[in-house]
Amino acid sequence: MSDYFNPKYPDVADLKRHAKKRIPKFAFDYLEGGCMEEISLRRNRTQVEGVQLRSELLKPFSGSDLTVDLFGHKYAAPFGIAPVGLQGLMWPKSPEILAKAAAEKNIPYILSTVSSSSLERIAQVSEGKAWFQLYNPTDDVIRQDLLNRITAAQYQVLVVTVDVPTFGFRPRDIKNGLAMPPKMTLKNILQMLSCPHWSLATALAGTPEMETLKPYMPKGMPTDELAAFMNKTVMGRVDIEGLKPIRDTWKGPLVIKGLINETDVKAAIKLGADAVIMSNHGGRQLDAGESPIETLQGVTQKYGSQIKIFMDSGLRSGSNIAGALASGADFTFLGRPFVYGVGALGDNGGLHTINSLVLQLTQIMNQLGCSKVSDLHQHLVK
Numbered sequence: 001m002s003d004y005f006n007p008k009y010p011d012v013a014d015l016k017r018h019a020k021k022r023i024p025k026f027a028f029d030y031l032e033g034g035c036m037e038e039i040s041l042r043r044n045r046t047q048v049e050g051v052q053l054r055s056e057l058l059k060p061f062s063g064s065d066l067t068v069d070l071f072g073h074k075y076a077a078p079f080g081i082a083p084v085g086l087q088g089l090m091w092p093k094s095p096e097i098l099a100k101a102a103a104e105k106n107i108p109y110i111l112s113t114v115s116s117s118s119l120e121r122i123a124q125v126s127e128g129k130a131w132f133q134l135y136n137p138t139d140d141v142i143r144q145d146l147l148n149r150i151t152a153a154q155y156q157v158l159v160v161t162v163d164v165p166t167f168g169f170r171p172r173d174i175k176n177g178l179a180m181p182p183k184m185t186l187k188n189i190l191q192m193l194s195c196p197h198w199s200l201a202t203a204l205a206g207t208p209e210m211e212t213l214k215p216y217m218p219k220g221m222p223t224d225e226l227a228a229f230m231n232k233t234v235m236g237r238v239d240i241e242g243l244k245p246i247r248d249t250w251k252g253p254l255v256i257k258g259l260i261n262e263t264d265v266k267a268a269i270k271l272g273a274d275a276v277i278m279s280n281h282g283g284r285q286l287d288a289g290e291s292p293i294e295t296l297q298g299v300t301q302k303y304g305s306q307i308k309i310f311m312d313s314g315l316r317s318g319s320n321i322a323g324a325l326a327s328g329a330d331f332t333f334l335g336r337p338f339v340y341g342v343g344a345l346g347d348n349g350g351l352h353t354i355n356s357l358v359l360q361l362t363q364i365m366n367q368l369g370c371s372k373v374s375d376l377h378q379h380l381v382k
């Protein structure tokens with residue numbers, strides 16, 4: 001079972017196509033969309049596609065090793081599952097499915113603060129191997145309580161996301177009137193009816209809610225007040241002063257997610273962070289922004305010896321992952337591809353997506369003649 005691979009969907013584009021048919025449009029749009037004109041969403045792809053790698057074919061070669069050591073743990077592959085909020089809206093129980101698959105395949109799964117599964121539940125299904133992503137609460141009491149819960153649930157790694165100083169302007173969601181749980185408008189009901197697998201799975205799993213944050217929400221809060229509650233309570237600007245109390249309290253590895261330039265990476269090093277994730281939130285926040293793959297090389301050349309540098313945004317294949325690692329990343333994350341996987345294949349979607357990326361990356365490394373992840377940079381053309 002752990003090696004599950006469905007040959008009908010060998011790559012992420014196949015999974016996306018199938019998932020699109022099975023997920024109601026308002027939920028698929030939430031997953032797929034970027035901000036404003038979606039320029040940075042497209043840019044992430046074109047820039048990643050521009051990376052070129054060079055083979056060394058005549059050198060003696062005896063196979064490739066995909067493992068990577070991070071924070072004292074040896075992971076099976078140099079990629080993990082990025083935090084995606086409201087995952088249960090796209091496919092019921094997807095956080096559980098993905099966290100379980102990641103634990104089984106020994107790669108990191110990052111649980112979002114705004115997930116539809118509670119942090120305690122995910123700690124249980126992932127056998128304590130998941131990482132937790134924090135949107136820093138403006139309320140000190142909520143922040144401390146979340147940190148206490150993360151510690152009690154024995155999360156090993158804390159990821160603080162800093163690239164949502166304001167809520168992204170996403171036309172698709174505005175037009176759809178996106179809400180959690182979804183509004184029962186005629187349009188939405190028709191979309192749900194056209195996706196019977198999703199509707200049945202949702203009926204069995206129950207209406208998705210933000211389980212981790214539920215204890216802090218006023219009881220019986222109307223759906224249309226949720227966005228305002230989120231903005232006031234957990235989203236918002238996190239500057240370096242806001243990060244200091246977290247660094248002081250959290251003794252484990254601390255990762256700052258959502259940086260794109262040298263100035264912020266330098267500040268993260270000064271803070272005492274253990275790693276950064278170079279990311280533009282998958283093109284969902286700043287439509288005129290750079291793609292992380294563009295700034296990655298410069299940043300890793302300058303700061304790679306002082307802090308671990310990870311990257312996400314726009315990676316869709318083993319070859320894209322190899323390109324990001326060759327450009328200097330120590331590790332990579334992917335967001336949408338894993339949710340496409342679960343949308344397309346349900347309970348098997350996590351294992352299938354991980355396995356197909358491992359197969360692709362293994363082929364690329366064998367083709368390059370690259371025996372270990374840390375040598376990929378020797379194969380970068382541009």
Ligand SMILES: Cc1cc2nc3c(=O)[nH]c(=O)nc-3n(C[C@H](O)[C@H](O)[C@H](O)COP(=O)(O)O)c2cc1C
Nearest residue numbers: 031082083084085112161281282313314334335336
């Ligand atoms: C639907 C959706 C929801 C997301 N929710 C979160 C979140 O709750 N926290 C967070 O740090 N990042 C969130 N992200 C950003 C991802 O963690 C990641 O940076 C991004 O998806 C990477 O780009 P990719 O989808 O092209 O791989 C979200 C992304 C998507 C697509």
